[in-house]
Amino acid sequence: MNKRQWICAASALSMLGSGNVFAHGYIKQPEARGYLCKLGENSQCGAVQWEPQSVEGYSGFPQNGPADGQIASAGLAQFSPLNEQTVSRWAKRPITAGPTNFTWRFTANHATRNWRYYITRPDWLANQPLNRAAFELVPFCVVDGGMQQPPQEVTHNCDVPPREGYQVILGVWEVGDTPMSFYNVMDVMFADVSTPPDPSAWQAKGMLYPSIDLQVGDQAMTRVFDASGERSDLQTRLQVETSEQGQRNQWTYLLASRINQQQSQLKAGQRGSDGAIQPVYGQNSLFARADSGIQRIEVQIDKATAPNHDLLVDGLQPSYRIRGGQLRLEFNVTAVGALQISSYVYDHDGNAKGFAATELDNNSQPLSIDVESPVPGHHQLVVSAKVVGSEQVLQKTFDMMFVADDGSASYDFTFPDGLRSYTAGTRVLQPKTGQLYQCRPFPQSGYCMQWSAASTQFEPGIGSHWQDAWIAD
Known part of the structure; x- marks a missing residue:
């Protein structure tokens, strides 16, 4: 156990003993x-899209x-x-210098030492x-928590320093009875107060992801x-002509640029400090003029007819014997097209018991899965494949x-050990399947010895003609 795990475990035990719960929370406004x-x-x-309340690290910023x-x-x-950090990577919220409300939402509140707010320097490098060099390391706002549990929501009114353009504000919630704090960054855009507001006021109506x-x-x-329905006259369409155009950050930029070229009531991009909306490589907001009556803008993707893809699986047996408390599944997968392949073993109750994965492009590969704590009974192997570049x-x-291995089964060799000694009645264990096989009587028994890494047609349970040489035991 490392130091951080030890501290977290000790903190968890102390909180359980005192009847408390783990702290969780995030800044709700500005988001x-x-x-x-x-x-x-x-x-x-x-993962943060499911748990924004869990961005927790050690206390002590900025020294630690x-x-x-x-x-x-x-x-x-x-x-x-x-x-990830670039000037266009994240959505930004408008802000002005001066008194500003910061609202925390707690999903599990906790005794609090303080809340602190930091802002990036005027000359910070947004890409x-x-x-730490990006931030003013003296917080512009500190709120004492008094070592008390706050309500489910708490708002702090802080005096935000003057800035221009895109900035990042870091909010830190320092928990009082654990060594941890919660760190939330806010991407904000300071308006250019010297620029008069645009009477046509562009309003966000959608997002280009x-x-x-x-x-x-x-x-x-x-x-x-x-309000009347879809406006086909305002539709903008982009067809991908090269693989470079199809890259996710590229086609979004191209479509945003085309919207700005073709439409007078729509714009796409990110808004700068001067209010100008410019396309970016990546996520672009979709705007409409306030007087246009447009209520929402959606983006639809129409996929071209995809080439045929298929997933083939062979080499499986209807049953497998557990030996010495262990079991290994071995099988072959074949991809028709480019596939990302994942294989899972589940018991009858749906519990995951093993996993293997690979990526293939019009070729085959053997896969093996060591089953975790195998028990007798019904199981399933699920092999799924995602087509590369497609959903x-x-x-x-x-x-x-x-x-179950009842102990009654015995064998002479583990295949292919002792290959030249195989005769009629020889019993072998096939490690690839966990099955036993018995060499057929003469004259078929001669096939039992006919095996090499390059010639596997008589390999027990695996080869294309294995039943000519062997009997499943």
Whole structure:
């Protein structure tokens, strides 16, 4: 157990003993980066989209706490996508300098030492990983927690320093009775107060997500709706002509650019500090003029007719014998097309008992799965394959029985040991299947010795003509 695991375990025991629960919480307003993942306004976020309340790391920032480059994730590997940092990667919330409310939402509140708020320096580098050098290390706002449990929501009114353009604010909730804190970053955009507001006021009505890579021939298009229904006259369509255009950050940029070129009531991109909306490589907001009557904008992807793909599985047996408390499944998978293949073993109650994975492109490969704590009874092997570059999934499911080793079975050799000694009646254990096989009587017994790594047609239980030489025992 490492130091962090030991501390967490000790803290957990002390909290259980005192009747407390683990702390969890996130900044609800302005929405933190992870919370916007949950809301769907940030994409490709990983696990944080399901638990924005869990971005927890060691206390002590800036002297201690998460390492540089891992501040946004609090140093947790499962939340590492939060550490990606470019000027266009994340959705931004408008903000102005001066009194600003910051609202925390607690899903499990806790005795609190304090809350602290930090902001990036005016000259920070927005395309570099977030590090301590990017922040003013003296917090612009500190709220004492008094070592008390806060209510389920708490709001702090803080005086935000003046800044220009895109900035990051880091909120830290330091828990009082554990060595941990919660780290939330907020991506904000300071408005250019010298620029008068645009009377046509562009309003966000949708989002263009870099969700998947597209293939040549695929199309992406906008669908625009007002109170009367869909406006086909405002549709913008992009057909992918090269593999480079199909890359997720590329086609979103191209479609956003085409919207801005073709439409006068729509815009796509990210809004700058001067209010201008420019396309970016990646996630783009979709805007409509406030006076257009447009209520929402959706993006639809039409996939070109996909080439034929298939998943083939062979080499399986209807039953397998557990020997010495162990069992290994061995089988072959064949991909027609480019496939990402995952194989799972489940017992009758649906508990996972083993896993193997590979990626194939119009070729075959043997796979093996060591079954965890095998027990006699009905089991299933599920082999699924995701078509590379597509959302298409293929699946094959196979039923099989695991049989207990009653101790009565014995054998002369583990195949192919002692190959030249095989005669009629010789019993061998096939390690690839866990099955026993008996060499057939003369004259077929001569086939039992006919095996090599390059010539496997008579391999027991595996070869294409194994039944000419062997009897399953």
